[in-house]
Amino acid sequence: MRLTSISDETARKALLDSRGFVRWIYIARLSLAVALLVAALLAGGRPDPTATIVASLTFAAAVAFTAGSAWTSLVQRRPLGATFFYLQSLFDLGLVTAVVHVTGRSASPFVALYILVIAAGSLLLPPGGGLLIAALGNVVFFTDVILSRESAIDVALWLQLGIFAIVALGSGFIAGRLRQGAVGREQLAAELVQARLEAADILHNIRSGIVTVDVEGRLLYANPAASSLLGADLEARISQPFLDWLEPIAPILAGALRQSVTTRERIVRAEGEVTRDGTTMTIGVTTTAPEAPAEEGHGLATSTAIFQDISNNKRLESLRVRAERLEAVAEVSASLAHEIRNPLASIRSAVEQLAQARHATEHDRVLGALVMRESDRLSRLLGEFLDFARTRATVIEPVDLNDVVRGATNLAAAHPSRADDVVVSCSTPEAPIVIEADEDLLHRAVFNLALNAVQAVPRGGRVDVDVLPLPPDEVPAGAGFGGGAVALRVTDDGPGIPLDLRERMFDPFFTTKEGGTGLGLPVVHRAVEAHRGLVLVDTGTHGTRFTVLLPLAQSGSNEES
Incomplete structure (x- = not known):
């Protein structure tokens, strides 16, 4: 000072x-x-x-x-x-x-x-x-x-x-x-x-929302971040009843303020949701206890709440838990695949010999063919299990993400499962975007995302695949992208993902497609994680967007490339 x-x-x-x-x-x-x-x-x-x-x-x-x-x-x-x-x-x-x-x-x-x-x-x-x-x-x-x-x-x-x-x-x-x-x-x-003045400047520029109410629920103070997080001009609500207005928008914030100002209890790290403009985000709330209740004559009782958007933190925590779960499943899958594959090969060979024996009847040959066909299907499934378990970035080199995305998108657009009149659009910057990646593994991940989107939209639908540099203020806190990041967004206008399926969409072997293995999105997650990236999902009743965040190559890598 x-x-x-x-x-x-x-x-x-x-x-x-x-x-x-x-x-x-x-x-x-x-x-x-x-x-x-x-x-x-x-x-x-x-x-x-x-x-x-x-x-x-x-x-x-x-x-x-x-x-x-x-x-x-x-x-x-x-x-x-x-x-x-x-x-x-x-x-x-x-x-x-x-x-x-x-x-x-x-x-x-x-x-x-x-x-x-x-x-x-x-x-x-x-x-x-x-x-x-x-x-x-x-x-x-x-x-x-x-x-x-x-x-x-x-x-x-x-x-x-x-x-x-x-x-x-x-x-x-x-x-x-x-x-x-x-x-x-x-x-x-x-x-x-x-x-x-210094305190006002700090409160004006801090990213956390700060609101103060009195014992009657009137708003005494709100900084600009609070207005931004709640999606309303709180300055115009100063000295007006606030908690009743806040209740439907942020129940956890209204409840914490009401409890703190009436019982003088300090709320620490409460979590809840804020609903604004049809979107929902998670906030963390901490309140201060008032100095003294008004009835004791020591001054007007007030309560101040500090809250911030922790949606990205919750997402990162969810991604960490998902990665740990997929790693455990991958280890089990690899072990089971190895244990099953050899006996399955022996069973198929034995059935094939029995079906081709001279004394085998026509019925025996039909059953033998059925067993061999199912054995081949199980063998292919075990192969996919092993591929999922072996999802690793083995050859890391500077790669132009634009080329990979264009190639994978064109391949997905030409897939036979694409419905009629589905428009597939790919937008990439003119300048190369260089990242350090395993090109084959990255191509596989992008292709899976694009193909899922193509298969999700009905006739006349649209799929947009976009690559764009990520501004520093949009990088999730704690993501570890110190050298900058790039975003790959795959957006479709399909029916969206039902609420009861969103928590399970990355679980291995979970699928809603006929004939699917349920390993597409788990492979995408492990492939992106192998490149130190993140996979984020935004979905609702109409349309889904998958966002892949990848770290940019350092300047030394760009020069070498």
Whole structure:
């Protein structure tokens, strides 16, 4: 936090309202000038011409000077600096001297007005200014008394001069202490303003949503991230009932805030869903407990919730669990395939010999052919099991992803299972996108995804295969794509994947296709994982999108290629 020094001008502003103070000085000055003029004109007996002239000139000067000062300070509202206050104090010294001169000099009852001028100067002027005005006042008063020669320099005169000095010292000391306290308050206020600005800047730019509500459920604060996550302009809902509006959108967030503000319990890492614009995302919520309930008189009870989109985190966790499950299934599949394949080959050979024996009947030959056909089918299935278990990236080299995607898409578009009038579109950037990959394995994964999409859409449907660089802000947190990533998106406008099948679509041997093995998507997942990538699925009641995220090759690899 940056601290700023406090100037004398700032200290004066903190000590008192300078403009309000000089306004009272203007009133007192004009009142004194008017009183002096009236006293000179209406004095009993014959008026003293000299006193009348002095009073008239003093009145005219006071009106002119005060009008100019008021125009500067109150109308134009220019900054009031030390020069302005010195001029005011000097003029007031002259005005008081004129009053004292006309009303009896050292015997004048208005000598005490010097004290007011000195005290005002101590408050308005920088440190030491009050002493300077007091010294100048002593000189002017002493000179006026000496030049008049009407009064001897006695103890009373010296006492008056001493009082002026004491008033200047006392006023200066008090003003200094007040100014020091005001500077401390002003500095503290500056620090608080700076801290508030820094906190506001942090809250404005943080990616987590932050909302604060009171005990009645009214919204007190919401940062921009909260509006973005909830899909609404929360700024417009400040001071309005919030929890009832929030309930259908984010039940977990509304419930956490309500529980926290009423029971003073802190909610930590609650998870729930937010539904907005027909889409659903998972959020994590943490709340703060209010300091004190309103009924105890310690302040209004509030609760603040911090929440963020953890959909990507949940996806990554799901991918990790899926990868572990597929790895375990692959090991079991490989072991069982090896254990079954050899006995199956022996059984097929024995049945073939029995079916071809001389004494075999026609019925025996039909049964033998059936057994051999099913044995061949099981052998092919075991081969697929082994292929699934052996899904590894064996030859890693720089590969242009665009070429792989175009080749696999064209092959899927030419597949016999493609329905009539199905449009298959492939869009790739003009510049090569180089990744480090096993080209054969990657081709197999892309072909499986494209073929699944082609087979999922009915007649007249559409399949789009797109390759595009992934912006850094769209890379899932924790994905580990430090050198950048590329996205392969396979989108179809088919019927979508039913809700009860979404959790099982990557399970080995699970299929809804007649004659399918249920190994297509598991192979895709293992192939992408072998390239340190991710497979994400977005589906609903209409259409499905598979997104494959792959890390880009490092610059060294690009140069070698």
